[in-house]
Amino acid sequence: MWPLPPHWQDPLAPGAPGSIIQSAAGLRARVLGQNTRAIVFLHGLGASLRYWGRAYDALAARARLIFVDLLGFGGSAKPTGTYDIACHVAALQATIAELRTTEAILVGHSTGGLIAMALGTERPRLVDRVIGFGVPIFPSAEAARQHIHRLGLMARLMADDVPLAKRMCRLMCDHRELARAVAPWLAPRLPAAVAADGVNHIWDSYSGTFRIVVHENRAREWGESLADRLSLVYGSEDRSCPPAAAQATLGETLSPEVIPGCDHHLPLRRAEVALRLIQRVVK
Numbered sequence: 001m002w003p004l005p006p007h008w009q010d011p012l013a014p015g016a017p018g019s020i021i022q023s024a025a026g027l028r029a030r031v032l033g034q035n036t037r038a039i040v041f042l043h044g045l046g047a048s049l050r051y052w053g054r055a056y057d058a059l060a061a062r063a064r065l066i067f068v069d070l071l072g073f074g075g076s077a078k079p080t081g082t083y084d085i086a087c088h089v090a091a092l093q094a095t096i097a098e099l100r101t102t103e104a105i106l107v108g109h110s111t112g113g114l115i116a117m118a119l120g121t122e123r124p125r126l127v128d129r130v131i132g133f134g135v136p137i138f139p140s141a142e143a144a145r146q147h148i149h150r151l152g153l154m155a156r157l158m159a160d161d162v163p164l165a166k167r168m169c170r171l172m173c174d175h176r177e178l179a180r181a182v183a184p185w186l187a188p189r190l191p192a193a194v195a196a197d198g199v200n201h202i203w204d205s206y207s208g209t210f211r212i213v214v215h216e217n218r219a220r221e222w223g224e225s226l227a228d229r230l231s232l233v234y235g236s237e238d239r240s241c242p243p244a245a246a247q248a249t250l251g252e253t254l255s256p257e258v259i260p261g262c263d264h265h266l267p268l269r270r271a272e273v274a275l276r277l278i279q280r281v282v283k
Contacts, residue, residue: 008191008268009054011067017057018065025094026077032057033064038101039282040066040092044110044134045209048074048197051109055271062282066099068092070112072205074197083208085216088115093123105282107131109267110241113232114212117222120229131231131281133274134238134264137219137246144214151240161207169203176200194268219246223253230254233277235262235270
């Protein structure tokens with residue numbers, strides 16, 4: 001059992017610092033500071049900007065901080081349609097441009113890290129560096145599918161694109177307030193607000209973004225393109241995205257840093273560790 005993060009604070013609580021904006025691209029973001037240099041935080045699948053809490057606010061002295069709800073999640077717009085890498089990259093690029101940021105450092109957790117790698121590759125003039133925590137990187141689509149099968153029933157249903165998964169998601173969407181109330185009981189190792197935000201999506205956004213891990217995962221290509229602009233960090237106990245799979249995929253391109261005694265939620269549970277790693281990169 002993993003402990004709750006002891007110092008997590010809700011960044012959307014009344015009186016919390018920063019301003020909440022809704023970009024023309026439909027993304028909700030929490031913004032601190034006015035610097036043109038920015039650190040942009042991207043959450044993983046089924047999460048929201050709440051995931052980061054307020055621990056990372058300490059970085060506001062170095063750069064403007066932008067905590068984003070990915071398209072289709074949290075408080076961002078949830079249009080029906082395709083949610084692929086191109087869709088997420090376009091929404092993020094437009095939002096970063098709207099905020100007049102000229103030098104961005106992207107910090108992504110899990111699937112958000114893959115999206116950060118894609119954006120950093122496709123828009124190198126916009127992105128100065130990418131830092132990924134627990135990024136799902138596998139040697140092949142089949143390897144990803146086989147690993148996901150071992151993570152539980154819902155993950156297996158999603159990996160195989162079984163109709164039952166869509167029906168379960170639809171049931172949750174039809175009773176979203178009840179789902180938000182129940183979610184903290186189903187995920188007691190997460191802060192209640194983070195767990196509740198896990199249901200703020202639609203089938204298109206969840207399933208489409210999930211498919212990125214299996215079908216659009218070009219991590220080797222992105223890693224080679226980013227080269228020394230990419231840092232990857234994993235917890236040694238990460239079952240969702242094992243560091244060994246990332247190392248096997250990237251080969252000599254990059255050696256991920258592995259933090260002993262941490263699981264997939266290193267940025268949430270051990271924010272002080274993640275913060276030091278980010279500070280090491282952000283001079």
